[in-house]
Amino acid sequence: MSARRPTDAHPRTPFAPNRADRERRLAIATCEDCGGEFDLAAADPRARVCAPCFDRSLHAVEVAFLENYARFGAKAHRTVAEALFRSQALADPDDRKVIGMRIVEEYLNAAQELMALYLAMRRRHEQPLLTTFMNFELAAPSVAAFRALTLGRNSSELLRDLQLPTLADVEAARGEIPKKDFRAFAAATAAVAHGIERVQRVDQGVLLELADGLRSSATLTHKLDWLPERAMNPDQVALVVLEQRRRVVLTHALAIHEPQLEVFIDAIDKITAAARDLIWLYLHVRDTMALEGQA
Ligand SMILES: [Zn+2]
Numbered sequence: 001m002s003a004r005r006p007t008d009a010h011p012r013t014p015f016a017p018n019r020a021d022r023e024r025r026l027a028i029a030t031c032e033d034c035g036g037e038f039d040l041a042a043a044d045p046r047a048r049v050c051a052p053c054f055d056r057s058l059h060a061v062e063v064a065f066l067e068n069y070a071r072f073g074a075k076a077h078r079t080v081a082e083a084l085f086r087s088q089a090l091a092d093p094d095d096r097k098v099i100g101m102r103i104v105e106e107y108l109n110a111a112q113e114l115m116a117l118y119l120a121m122r123r124r125h126e127q128p129l130l131t132t133f134m135n136f137e138l139a140a141p142s143v144a145a146f147r148a149l150t151l152g153r154n155s156s157e158l159l160r161d162l163q164l165p166t167l168a169d170v171e172a173a174r175g176e177i178p179k180k181d182f183r184a185f186a187a188a189t190a191a192v193a194h195g196i197e198r199v200q201r202v203d204q205g206v207l208l209e210l211a212d213g214l215r216s217s218a219t220l221t222h223k224l225d226w227l228p229e230r231a232m233n234p235d236q237v238a239l240v241v242l243e244q245r246r247r248v249v250l251t252h253a254l255a256i257h258e259p260q261l262e263v264f265i266d267a268i269d270k271i272t273a274a275a276r277d278l279i280w281l282y283l284h285v286r287d288t289m290a291l292e293g294q295a
Helices: 019-027 051-088 093-122 129-135 140-150 155-161 167-172 179-201 204-216 258-291
Strands: 028-030 037-039 236-243 248-255
Touching: 051 093, 051 129, 051 258, 093 129, 093 140, 093 179, 093 204, 093 236, 093 248, 093 258, 140 155, 140 179, 140 204, 155 167, 155 179, 167 179, 179 258, 204 236, 204 248
Parallel strands: none
Antiparallel strands: 028 037, 236 248
């Protein structure tokens, strides 16, 4: 049917841009902030600002974002975990397992955010802090990077790595700063190291497996006898994950009992405190640099 009929000597078809035209039109947009043209090829077609303008806007909200996160976002994990822990005492054994798993999830969220914050601060001269922080994903390479940077390091080494002042630096200037500020600084540096140590302490393999599992499923089970050749202890709860491409049903079992959960609650407390204090130290340094006209 594709043959042209004889009467159709000059077929009139509405103008349609060819592929090259279409791509050219789509690929260039005008930035609403600076008026410059930018390439849409690497962005969502709905993007309205160019990459440098977007980075500038992220820099502009950085302090406010961090202050808010330190006061609210980081603490949220502790608030939820503690509320769950309190309700667990009154729950029946099965419900206790479900609640226990949710507490572990809060641990994962808190740990993930502290890793993200650390790496974001470390890269703050290369790209906006918010970019690294918000795009962070708990995955083998990112966990390995965090581990390599922080494992076995004391608070001075960690702060040095982040280009923040160490306790020794502050001690050297002790005569010039109020006693109260020095004590707050000493407490913050210790809290950062403690929190990072708590992230390190949990087996990274287990952490990744669990995080991976939770991303694809939230289905829990308290028994595994419905799966062939699978069993678990009465105090365990398992996450059930169907891996379609591998054609297997995976289960990640976790012991949920009070002493174990207390360890998680304590870890969440230390990790969220570390995030808060890391931000406090960083903002303090930014303030000081701004006062000295270096920022
Ligand atoms: Zn722009």
